[in-house]
Amino acid sequence: MDGFRAERLRLRIEQFAPALGDAEANLARIARAQADAAAEGVDLVVTPELSVTGYDVRDRVHALAVPEGDVPYPGLADGPDVIVGGIERDAAFVPFNAALHLRGGRVLHRHRKVYLPTYGMFDEGRWFGRGDRARAYDAGGGWRMGVLVCEDLWHPALMYLLAADGAHLVVVQAAAAGRGSWAGGEGGGRFASWPAWEHLARAAAVAYGIYVVVANRVGTEGPCVYAGGSMVAGPGGDILARGDDLAEDRVTADLSLDAVARARRPYAHARDDDPRLVHAELARIIGERG
Template identity: 25%
Template sequence: MASIRVALAQLNFRLGDFKTNVALIADAYERAVEQQADVVVYSELAVCGYPPEDLLLKQQFLDDARAAVEEIAANTSNAVAVVGFPEVEGECLYNSAAICYQGNIKGIYRKQLLPNYSVFDEKRYFTPGASAGPIIKIGGANIGVSICEDLWFDEGPLDHQVSSGVGLAISLNASPYQRGKDSDRASTVIDRVTRHEIPVVYVNQVGGQDELIFDGSSFVVDSQGELVARLPQFEESVQVVDLEVEECGSGDLPVIVVSRSEQQKKPIPEKRIAEEEEEIAEVWKALVLATRDYVNKNGFKEVVVGLSGGVDSSLVAAIAVDALGPERVHGVSMPSRYSSQGSKDDAAALAENFGIDFETISIEPGYTALTNMLEPVFEGHQTDLTEENLQSRLRGVLLMAMSNKKGWLVLTTGNKSETSVGYSTLYGDTAGGFAVIKDCPKLMVYELCRWRNQQTSATWIPEASITKPPSAELRPDQTDDQSLPPYEVLDPLLEAYVEQDQTAGELISRGYDAEIVHRITRLVDLAEYKRRQSPPGPRISTKAFGKDRRLPITNQYR
């Protein structure tokens, strides 16, 4: 048996910022070398960040990526660095891993299985690799490289690698977070370990990238299927682990032979396993990371939230404070004649509890002016939804004016239940730059608020915001259940229709009321045009609106 010390570099890259990414990679390499690592493993496309999308169609981007990986290689010493990058050869583009050692790129592995589903469309850009090699040979142990999807299916390169004497598999990943994904990854890797009886090192990136959240949670499973290391979720970490790898001869794959010092290695802790979070805590941390990275990576200093005193805006403000600190968050109450005193008080209390800047701007003068302007045009028409939407759009105008004047990013407050059925005002409450809870159903919104309050002895989110009947407060005595079924009925129905793709007939056969099913599915279908014009927001479910679910707006199929 050969003892191999592997460093897992779980890093938060900035997409397209090669200078920063090279520095992150170099720093992690130095830390790994100090701990006498034999191999340092980074995540998929680490050099440029993931997913680069159509930047991959720009030749200069690809040239810069190549220059970056060559710079990384030039600064390597006696530890192997395995770094993901986009590789061009001839007319083909590959999702590759550079094997860097002693100042050079010694070999390149090319990803074979390209995902083309859900949020992934790698076949738009990449050509599949044809070889399961090269193999890295260190002290008699053979190490095989794979990239993300390669490990998820039996027809991946691992079978060929094992038949060629590989005794340790390392996997570079850019695997986005969704609820339950962490256990899926672990079960997949354990299945591979059980089948091949070799240890697997799984390295994932961390950080927010537009609508995707990468949770890290990199881990190592030994040849017996035992978890021997797990890095924390939602934060950067570099960790080394010692693995006993069976020595074996090499088969038909090319081999990169690595010499190493026989100097005795300093001991490291045998097991460092980060605690698993409960699911609601995972979701909270995911939303906090997504918000922080979207704001910071796009160069915003501060954010603004319209505070209605309701549960949705309270949750968004709380997430923003945890992500950025109270000094970077501004809350604005914009009451109308229909706003209750309780709601105004709850908005002010929330701002005070979290220590954020708070302003109150009544929309009454603007609403009166607009209705007077429109009175000649509206003559002969009854007051209806139009006047309600005017109020919401006025609030959007005020928030965007503050954004323009002060450079604040507007965080919108719509949840997935409302977004699904179009229970929102286009250019009103959808106006903004980042939709923090757009993939959170209403019942989850309540759960997140309760969880956040339980983390401290004080009640930071006012209890009244959580317990009062939800209302847009755009007309007298308005509540959500006048327009929608109770959320206890609506949310499971929407999950089945949107995330599980069940038909109206299947929903009715499950016991849902036929009238409700037909009304809600029709609302979901009709609201596609609104969703296309809404801001991006973090994906936490198996199917979020956006890349996960691509439907035409002009569509007669029901």
């Protein structure tokens, strides 16, 4: 496929529990998902954060890293586009938590996680290098996309940058643990922590008139129980599809640029936004802070 279609982009989230440290098994799982997706007319398969390696890799990070290159996972060359989460090392041998959009096995776009959490149970800053950009890219058929990874969603400036760069669709990979299982979520889900993710996704979708896709994992690693709940938020802020909050699941939705256009009428947020003002005021703030 040379690119997506404007009138219908069928997207599927493959919500699953990656096997920790077993890239071979995880890649085989993703390849099967690609094959099933191809049979069902899916154009893009999205997997969770670090879907190739599992999340809590710690000092195995270097052994699991693949060199930066055009074809990092040759076994995923067949079938529809797929966004995988893997560990990529640069020429200086620094490993990055990377989301890779693959088309025909080749990297169409890469996003290296910018914000590496080092609070609570998380210690990513110890193992990974930090990404230094958030950019939209052309995916064909008139679609512009952006990709973020987990904690990046909690820093709204990154979503703003992608929207200002013309994104119609932002994919967020996640390995978000569930908290507050006894309390439950506002909408009746198992985890009290998950509604915050939905609020962030829906707020960005309705503010910018874009699709926001959150692909979260499930399963357990050590003491962590991952919260599932993968979702597709439409450009009007409504939830179009949602995954189970405990079990593996497949979440499929049809997206269109017509829906993006409708969501931006009668609003004029994108037209009236002024990145120059933001740039000037940030420069002032940074200068005043020294």
